[in-house]
Amino acid sequence: MGTRLGELVERLGGQLVGDPNLEVFGIAPLTDAGVSHISFLSNSKLRAQALHSQAAALIVAAADDEFIAAGYAGARIVTPNPYVYFARAAQFFAAQDAHVAPAGIHPAASVDAMATVDASASVGARAVIEAGAVIGPGVVIGAGCYIGRDAVIGEATELFANVTFHARCQIGARGIIHSGAVIGTDGFGFANEGGVYIKIPQTGRVMIGDDVDIGANTTIDRGALADTVIEDGVKLDNQIQIGHNCHVGAHTAMAGCVGVAGSAKIGKYCTFGGAAMVLGHLTIADRVHISSGSMVSRSILEAGQYTGFYPLAKNAEWEKSAAIVRNLASMREKIRALEKTIKTLTTQDTK
Amino acid sequence: MGTRLGELVERLGGQLVGDPNLEVFGIAPLTDAGVSHISFLSNSKLRAQALHSQAAALIVAAADDEFIAAGYAGARIVTPNPYVYFARAAQFFAAQDAHVAPAGIHPAASVDAMATVDASASVGARAVIEAGAVIGPGVVIGAGCYIGRDAVIGEATELFANVTFHARCQIGARGIIHSGAVIGTDGFGFANEGGVYIKIPQTGRVMIGDDVDIGANTTIDRGALADTVIEDGVKLDNQIQIGHNCHVGAHTAMAGCVGVAGSAKIGKYCTFGGAAMVLGHLTIADRVHISSGSMVSRSILEAGQYTGFYPLAKNAEWEKSAAIVRNLASMREKIRALEKTIKTLTTQDTK
Amino acid sequence: MGTRLGELVERLGGQLVGDPNLEVFGIAPLTDAGVSHISFLSNSKLRAQALHSQAAALIVAAADDEFIAAGYAGARIVTPNPYVYFARAAQFFAAQDAHVAPAGIHPAASVDAMATVDASASVGARAVIEAGAVIGPGVVIGAGCYIGRDAVIGEATELFANVTFHARCQIGARGIIHSGAVIGTDGFGFANEGGVYIKIPQTGRVMIGDDVDIGANTTIDRGALADTVIEDGVKLDNQIQIGHNCHVGAHTAMAGCVGVAGSAKIGKYCTFGGAAMVLGHLTIADRVHISSGSMVSRSILEAGQYTGFYPLAKNAEWEKSAAIVRNLASMREKIRALEKTIKTLTTQDTK
Structure with a gap:
C-alpha cells in the first residue's frame, strides 16, 4: 500500500534527493507527519519547524532546499510550488484510498427510458433521472440526486448525494457538485401590478464549464430568458446564491455564504471572501478581490482588493x-x- | 406553434395596432428579439432602442406609443403596464412549451395509505407522503419530496424536486416551493440551565397563504406554541431563513439570503434586499423597504426605505x-x- | 389524556402548592392559557399579567411566589428556574402527542447488507445507508436521508427527512439533525497554480459529540487532513456554514445564517447572533458573545459581548x-x- 518516492516523482514531477525506493504511506502537515509520511514546506517562515519534522520526506522549494538540506536527514522532493505539489500528492494518496462508485445504475434508482446514461457512469440508489438527460462517461450521480429533463452532465463529473440539477442545465467535464446544491432553480423575477407580484417565467438555463466545483447547499438560478453562465475552473463554496443571468468568469473563487444578485457580470480570477454580497446588474473586472462580509453596491472596474465591513468592537x-x-x-x-x-x-x- | 397577435390580445387584453393574424413565436428583450418575436418597452429611456428592434411586434405604454408609432413599422399592443403584460405573455408562451407533469402517483413514490391525493395531482418518483397528508387538485409533488403527516398542499401548488414539507404545515393555492426548501423545521428554542441548553419542543405549524413562492434551500421554522404565518402573495427568494413565530404580511418580497429571527412581525408590501437581516421580536410596518445587506435591529413603524451597510472601498x-x-x-x-x-x-x- | 399535577412534580420536581389530582392538558403562555392548561412566569415583569391568567396552574420562581399566591387562585409549582421547568414540561406534553417512528427499516429504504442497523432504530422510506455505517439503538433516520460509508449515528439521535450525512463522520447520542443539513461535505481547499485551482482532497471527518442539534440546511465541512470537531451540547440553527477543521466548544450556540471559515477554534459557552461571520484560523475564547450581523475578523481572547454592524437609518x-x-x-x-x-x-x- 506504500508508494515509492520514485513512483511519486515519475507521476508528479519534481527533483528527488534521496532513495527512490523509500516508501511513504500518506501525506501530512509538518507537525503531524510521522516516519511513514511525506510532508511539505510551503511557507519559508516554517523552515525551522521543518527541520524537526518526523516525516520520511519533504516537498520543498528550491529557495528553501539549501537550508533544509543542511539540517534535515530525510529525502526531499524539490519543486517550484510545494503547495501545489502537496495538492497533487494528496490527490494521488486519496485516490488510492477512495471508494470507487461502481459503474452502472443502482436497482433502486429511477432512470427514465428516454435518458442516456453512459455505461461507465454510476447512478446511486434512489436517484431520479428524467427523460432526455445525458449522463457522460465516468460520471457519478450520488444517491438521491435528481437530474431534470434534457440536462447534460459532462465526463467524469461527480454529483454527491442529494443534488438537484434541473431541466436543460449543463455542466462540463471533471466538475464536482456537493450535496444539497440546487442548479437551475427559477430566478426571482416578477412584474408588480398594484402591489401584487406577477411571476416572470424563467426559461433560460444554467451553463457550467469544465472543472467547476459547487459547494453543499449552493443554489444557482437559471436565466430569465438568456442563460446564467459559470465559466471553466470556477470554485464555489457552500451556501452560495447566484442569481439569474449572472456571468461568473473563469477561475473565480467564492467562499461560503456569498450572495450574487441577478445579472451581475463577474470577471476572471476574482476572489470573494465569505458572506460577501454583490448587488444585481453590476460589472466586476478581472482580478478583483472582495473581502469577507463586504457588500458590493457598485461596479468595480479596476483590479484590486476591496473591503467594506464594520469593525468589530466590545x-x-x-x-x-x-x-x-x-x-x-x-x-x-x-x-x-x-x-x-x-x-x-x-x-x-x-x- | 405560433400565436396570433389577435389571440394574445383576446387572452391578455391591450389595444392591438396592427394585423391580428400576424403570428409570433415567443417573447424576447428589445435587443435580442428577432422577426418572429414580440418584445416590450417597459422603460421610456429605451425608446430609441425600441425603434431599432427587429421584433415583429412591441408591447408599449400609451405614453410611448406616439413616439414608437412614428418610427417603428411593426405591430403594437398598447397597455397601461408593459412589464406586467410582458410577464403575462411570457407565462402564456412558457405554458405552451412546458412539460406538464402527468397526473397520478409515480410507481416509485411512497404514499401512505392514509394520505389523500387528489386524482388530478402528480406525485413524482421517490416522493414520500405520510399518513393524513392532503394533496389538492392539480398539485405537483416533485421527485424526492417529503410531505409530513397531516400536511396540506393547496390546489395547483407545485413543489419542485427534493422539497421537505413537515407535519401539519399548510400551504394554500397556486404556490411554488423550490428544491431544497424546508418548511416546518423546528424553531431554535431553548431554555438555559447552568450553561446547558434544554430544548423547548416546537409544536406550532407553518401556515402559508395563497400565491406564495418559496425559493430553493429556504427554511421556515414552525412556531414554538403558536404558528408561523406567511400571508398571501409573499415571494421569498433562495436561501432565506424565517424563524419561529414570525408573521410575514401579504405581498411582501424578500431577495436571497435574507434572515428573519423569531417572532418578528413584518407588514404587507414590504421588500427586503438580499442578505438583509431582521432581529427577533421586532415589528416592521407596511411598505417598509430594507436595502440589501442591512441589519434591522429595532422596530420600524414608519414606511420608507432604510439602509445600513458599510460602504465598500479599496x-x-x-x-x-x-x-x-x-x-x-x-x-x-x-x-x-x-x-x-x-x-x-x-x-x-x-x- | 390529562396529566395530574402530582405526576408532573414527581417527574420534573418542584414544590406543588395545590391539588395534586388536578389535571392539565398542555402548556401555554400566560395570555393564551385556558383553564385546562398550565402556564409559567419566567419574567418577574409579567407578574401582574400572571394574576389574570386563566391557567389552572402556574410555574413560578420562589421570588415571585408570594406575590402570585396573594392574587392568583390556581395551583402553583415553585421551582428555581420556571423557564427550564417550562421546557421540560413542554417536552413531557410533546412526547405524549408525538408520532413515534416505528422501529425497523421501511421496505422502500436502501440499506447496504454491510451496514449495521440496531433493531430498535427506525429507517424511513427512501433512506439510503451505505456499507459499514452503524446506526445505534433508538436512532431515527428520516425518509430520504443518506448515510455514507462507515458513518456512525449514536444512540437516540434523530435525523429528520432528507439529511445527508457523509462517509466516516460520527455523531453521538441524543442529537437532532434537521432536514437538508449536510454533514461531512468537502472543505474548500485548493492550491493555486498560475491562477488555476488544484483541489486538495478533504480526507478528515466531522466528529460530533452528544446532545448536539443541527439546523435545517446547515452544512459542516469535513476536515482537510485532521477532523472538524463539534463538542457536546452545541446547538446550531438553520443555514449555518462551518468550514473544515473548525473546532466548536461545548454548549456553544449559533443562530441562523452564521458562517465560520476554516480552522477557527471557538470556545465553550459562546453565543453567535444570526448572520455573524467568523474568519478562518481565528481563536475565540470561552463565553464570547457575538452580536447578530457582526464580522469577527480577529481572534478574541477575552470573554464578553462583541458587536460590529452598521447602524440602520433612513x-x-x-x-x-x-x-x-x-x-x-x-x-x-x-x-x-x-x-x-x-x-x-x-x-x-x-x-
Whole structure:
C-alpha cells in the first residue's frame, strides 16, 4: 500500500534527493507527519519547524532546499510550488484510498427510458433521472440526486448525494457538485401590478464549464430568458446564491455564504471572501478581490482588493461608535463651524 | 406553434395596432428579439432602442406609443403596464412549451395509505407522503419530496424536486416551493440551565397563504406554541431563513439570503434586499423597504426605505476609515475640546 | 389524556402548592392559557399579567411566589428556574402527542447488507445507508436521508427527512439533525497554480459529540487532513456554514445564517447572533458573545459581548453618513489642522 518516492516523482514531477525506493504511506502537515509520511514546506517562515519534522520526506522549494538540506536527514522532493505539489500528492494518496462508485445504475434508482446514461457512469440508489438527460462517461450521480429533463452532465463529473440539477442545465467535464446544491432553480423575477407580484417565467438555463466545483447547499438560478453562465475552473463554496443571468468568469473563487444578485457580470480570477454580497446588474473586472462580509453596491472596474465591513468592537464601544456614525453629519457641521470661526479669528489676528 | 397577435390580445387584453393574424413565436428583450418575436418597452429611456428592434411586434405604454408609432413599422399592443403584460405573455408562451407533469402517483413514490391525493395531482418518483397528508387538485409533488403527516398542499401548488414539507404545515393555492426548501423545521428554542441548553419542543405549524413562492434551500421554522404565518402573495427568494413565530404580511418580497429571527412581525408590501437581516421580536410596518445587506435591529413603524451597510472601498482606504470608526469617540472628544478652546478665545476677543 | 399535577412534580420536581389530582392538558403562555392548561412566569415583569391568567396552574420562581399566591387562585409549582421547568414540561406534553417512528427499516429504504442497523432504530422510506455505517439503538433516520460509508449515528439521535450525512463522520447520542443539513461535505481547499485551482482532497471527518442539534440546511465541512470537531451540547440553527477543521466548544450556540471559515477554534459557552461571520484560523475564547450581523475578523481572547454592524437609518440619512465614513480620513485631517491653528492662536494669545 506504500508508494515509492520514485513512483511519486515519475507521476508528479519534481527533483528527488534521496532513495527512490523509500516508501511513504500518506501525506501530512509538518507537525503531524510521522516516519511513514511525506510532508511539505510551503511557507519559508516554517523552515525551522521543518527541520524537526518526523516525516520520511519533504516537498520543498528550491529557495528553501539549501537550508533544509543542511539540517534535515530525510529525502526531499524539490519543486517550484510545494503547495501545489502537496495538492497533487494528496490527490494521488486519496485516490488510492477512495471508494470507487461502481459503474452502472443502482436497482433502486429511477432512470427514465428516454435518458442516456453512459455505461461507465454510476447512478446511486434512489436517484431520479428524467427523460432526455445525458449522463457522460465516468460520471457519478450520488444517491438521491435528481437530474431534470434534457440536462447534460459532462465526463467524469461527480454529483454527491442529494443534488438537484434541473431541466436543460449543463455542466462540463471533471466538475464536482456537493450535496444539497440546487442548479437551475427559477430566478426571482416578477412584474408588480398594484402591489401584487406577477411571476416572470424563467426559461433560460444554467451553463457550467469544465472543472467547476459547487459547494453543499449552493443554489444557482437559471436565466430569465438568456442563460446564467459559470465559466471553466470556477470554485464555489457552500451556501452560495447566484442569481439569474449572472456571468461568473473563469477561475473565480467564492467562499461560503456569498450572495450574487441577478445579472451581475463577474470577471476572471476574482476572489470573494465569505458572506460577501454583490448587488444585481453590476460589472466586476478581472482580478478583483472582495473581502469577507463586504457588500458590493457598485461596479468595480479596476483590479484590486476591496473591503467594506464594520469593525468589530466590545459591545459598549460599538454602541458609542455606532451612535456617532448615525450623527456624522452633525459632526461634520461642527467641524465646518469651527473652521469658519477660526477663519474669522485668524483674519482678525492678521488685521 | 405560433400565436396570433389577435389571440394574445383576446387572452391578455391591450389595444392591438396592427394585423391580428400576424403570428409570433415567443417573447424576447428589445435587443435580442428577432422577426418572429414580440418584445416590450417597459422603460421610456429605451425608446430609441425600441425603434431599432427587429421584433415583429412591441408591447408599449400609451405614453410611448406616439413616439414608437412614428418610427417603428411593426405591430403594437398598447397597455397601461408593459412589464406586467410582458410577464403575462411570457407565462402564456412558457405554458405552451412546458412539460406538464402527468397526473397520478409515480410507481416509485411512497404514499401512505392514509394520505389523500387528489386524482388530478402528480406525485413524482421517490416522493414520500405520510399518513393524513392532503394533496389538492392539480398539485405537483416533485421527485424526492417529503410531505409530513397531516400536511396540506393547496390546489395547483407545485413543489419542485427534493422539497421537505413537515407535519401539519399548510400551504394554500397556486404556490411554488423550490428544491431544497424546508418548511416546518423546528424553531431554535431553548431554555438555559447552568450553561446547558434544554430544548423547548416546537409544536406550532407553518401556515402559508395563497400565491406564495418559496425559493430553493429556504427554511421556515414552525412556531414554538403558536404558528408561523406567511400571508398571501409573499415571494421569498433562495436561501432565506424565517424563524419561529414570525408573521410575514401579504405581498411582501424578500431577495436571497435574507434572515428573519423569531417572532418578528413584518407588514404587507414590504421588500427586503438580499442578505438583509431582521432581529427577533421586532415589528416592521407596511411598505417598509430594507436595502440589501442591512441589519434591522429595532422596530420600524414608519414606511420608507432604510439602509445600513458599510460602504465598500479599496482595502487600504477601508483600513483607514475603519480605524477611525473604531475611535470615533476620541474624534468627538477632540472636537469638543476645540469648541471649548475656541469659545474661550472668542470670549476673550469680545471682552 | 390529562396529566395530574402530582405526576408532573414527581417527574420534573418542584414544590406543588395545590391539588395534586388536578389535571392539565398542555402548556401555554400566560395570555393564551385556558383553564385546562398550565402556564409559567419566567419574567418577574409579567407578574401582574400572571394574576389574570386563566391557567389552572402556574410555574413560578420562589421570588415571585408570594406575590402570585396573594392574587392568583390556581395551583402553583415553585421551582428555581420556571423557564427550564417550562421546557421540560413542554417536552413531557410533546412526547405524549408525538408520532413515534416505528422501529425497523421501511421496505422502500436502501440499506447496504454491510451496514449495521440496531433493531430498535427506525429507517424511513427512501433512506439510503451505505456499507459499514452503524446506526445505534433508538436512532431515527428520516425518509430520504443518506448515510455514507462507515458513518456512525449514536444512540437516540434523530435525523429528520432528507439529511445527508457523509462517509466516516460520527455523531453521538441524543442529537437532532434537521432536514437538508449536510454533514461531512468537502472543505474548500485548493492550491493555486498560475491562477488555476488544484483541489486538495478533504480526507478528515466531522466528529460530533452528544446532545448536539443541527439546523435545517446547515452544512459542516469535513476536515482537510485532521477532523472538524463539534463538542457536546452545541446547538446550531438553520443555514449555518462551518468550514473544515473548525473546532466548536461545548454548549456553544449559533443562530441562523452564521458562517465560520476554516480552522477557527471557538470556545465553550459562546453565543453567535444570526448572520455573524467568523474568519478562518481565528481563536475565540470561552463565553464570547457575538452580536447578530457582526464580522469577527480577529481572534478574541477575552470573554464578553462583541458587536460590529452598521447602524440602520433612513436611506437618505445613511447616504449622508456613508459618504462621510468614506472620507473619515479627510475629516481627521481637518480636525488636526484646526488643532494646529488653535495651538498657534492660543500660543500667540499667551505671549
